[in-house]
Amino acid sequence: MSFCPPADLADGRSVRWRALEGGVLEHLTLRAEANGLRADAVLVGERDGSRFGATYRIACNADFTVRSFEIATTDGRRLAMARRDGAWHDSERGHPPAFDACIDIDLSATPFTNTLPIRRLALEPGQHRHIAMLFVPFDSFEPFVTEQIYTCLAPRLFRFETADGSFTAELPVDEDGLVMDYPCLFQRL
Numbered sequence: 001m002s003f004c005p006p007a008d009l010a011d012g013r014s015v016r017w018r019a020l021e022g023g024v025l026e027h028l029t030l031r032a033e034a035n036g037l038r039a040d041a042v043l044v045g046e047r048d049g050s051r052f053g054a055t056y057r058i059a060c061n062a063d064f065t066v067r068s069f070e071i072a073t074t075d076g077r078r079l080a081m082a083r084r085d086g087a088w089h090d091s092e093r094g095h096p097p098a099f100d101a102c103i104d105i106d107l108s109a110t111p112f113t114n115t116l117p118i119r120r121l122a123l124e125p126g127q128h129r130h131i132a133m134l135f136v137p138f139d140s141f142e143p144f145v146t147e148q149i150y151t152c153l154a155p156r157l158f159r160f161e162t163a164d165g166s167f168t169a170e171l172p173v174d175e176d177g178l179v180m181d182y183p184c185l186f187q188r189l
Helices: 112-121
Strands: 013-019 025-033 036-047 050-060 066-073 078-084 087-090 104-107 128-136 144-154 157-162 168-172 186-188
Touching: 025 112, 050 112, 066 104, 104 112, 112 128, 112 144, 112 157
Parallel strands: 104 128
Antiparallel strands: 013 025, 013 186, 025 036, 036 050, 050 066, 066 078, 078 087, 128 144, 144 157, 157 168
């Protein structure tokens, strides 16, 4: 699979998505740094009838392997985790061993985290991979492991599905591997 090299993001690339429910708007900037990539985003809108505001930052190696992430809401909730020596750590939970098999993360409020395994796995058309994800729901900030399957259907078209079959979506991506359209959930602006 051929995507633009991460170095092409030295000046940063900004994109926006709109959640199809709740009117949450996301503005993300992805930027190359000396030791990899950094994604910074802000989300604002409504969720479950309440106004919602959050930021997140994800630091990755050049191959899109996540090193750390931090999420914070405007009401004061925060979660920060880092992957060291093949294990996730955070200040409250220490080292939760249940997360050790997870390389990628999935933040529920953004389509950006689909880019991480799409870029890291470098699948060719017809290839698929079953992976364990560190999933973080934005309503609770209580991470848990979920099993997901990514399949490359064609250059820049991927199928994302939960391993239990409860959800499937075909995700077209751009030259940087960023989701263009996420049926029923997000629309790129």
